[in-house]
Amino acid sequence: MMEGADRVRAWRPRVAGVAEVLHAEWRDHAYPAHTHGTWTLLLVDDGLIGYELDRHDHAAPRSGVTLLPPHVVHDGYPVTAHGFRKRVLYLEEQVFSETLIGAAVDAPLIDDRSLREQVSRLDRALVRGDEREAETRLALVAERLAWHLTGRHRARSLPPAGQVARQAREILDADPVGAAGIAGVADALGVSAAHLVRSFTRSYGIPPHRYLLGRRLDLARRWLLAGDDPAQVAVATGFYDQSHLTRHFKRLLATTPGRYQRGGAAAV
Numbered sequence: 001m002m003e004g005a006d007r008v009r010a011w012r013p014r015v016a017g018v019a020e021v022l023h024a025e026w027r028d029h030a031y032p033a034h035t036h037g038t039w040t041l042l043l044v045d046d047g048l049i050g051y052e053l054d055r056h057d058h059a060a061p062r063s064g065v066t067l068l069p070p071h072v073v074h075d076g077y078p079v080t081a082h083g084f085r086k087r088v089l090y091l092e093e094q095v096f097s098e099t100l101i102g103a104a105v106d107a108p109l110i111d112d113r114s115l116r117e118q119v120s121r122l123d124r125a126l127v128r129g130d131e132r133e134a135e136t137r138l139a140l141v142a143e144r145l146a147w148h149l150t151g152r153h154r155a156r157s158l159p160p161a162g163q164v165a166r167q168a169r170e171i172l173d174a175d176p177v178g179a180a181g182i183a184g185v186a187d188a189l190g191v192s193a194a195h196l197v198r199s200f201t202r203s204y205g206i207p208p209h210r211y212l213l214g215r216r217l218d219l220a221r222r223w224l225l226a227g228d229d230p231a232q233v234a235v236a237t238g239f240y241d242q243s244h245l246t247r248h249f250k251r252l253l254a255t256t257p258g259r260y261q262r263g264g265a266a267a268v
Helices: 099-108 113-128 131-149 161-174 183-187 193-202 208-225 230-235 243-251 258-265
Strands: 007-011 019-026 032-034 039-047 050-053 056-060 066-067 074-076 082-092
Touching: 019 113, 032 050, 032 113, 039 050, 039 113, 066 131, 066 193, 066 243, 082 113, 099 131, 113 131, 131 183, 131 208, 161 193, 161 208, 183 193, 183 208, 193 208, 208 230, 208 243, 208 258, 230 243, 243 258
Parallel strands: none
Antiparallel strands: 007 019, 019 082, 032 074, 039 066, 039 082, 050 056, 050 074
């Protein structure tokens, strides 16, 4: 259970489709009726939230996932004395078709443990600042949510997984630094981002964002051993800055780019 003062943390990640992330712990705060211009994807980690959506009473429990549609009035209040702890992802309006708003109003709570874990993994990727992984996980989450809201209908015909994976890998290999995000590659192939992720993972054993990261780290290692400055290498190989490169470099090789570079020079 929660202890201490109320806490709120919010930020805007650099991930297309995610407008804001909010983590909040509130003991007795009740927020008034309001609307958002985004979809509200909610995980409750402790307590129980009561709310009214479109003049109907609902509850958001710890199990399942709650999805509130844009432009529909809702409020929120703690049902239990110790309050609640929640994680919220505000998704841009275009992530889902407006035709799904009615279904979300009628049934905002989705009782799907697998989906809850997928949303939690998406949130953790956003907390770490791993935009590529977050983009991948968002595609899978959005597809699963739409699957629920549309009555669980699936497309009848999809391009073969092996073909999609092979073509995607060719695009990523051709230009690891300038390659578009997962959504961009999927658009180039005429498939959904979720189908691309599943096809690539099934064919090669890792998702495309992790494959692309590996190619960029390969380039970084090559240029570091050639004597290039680590800060310049980071930007040149598609990382935001040197600290971004260092984080992934240490995860792969348990050392920093600078130490890796100095070790290579000593070997020569």
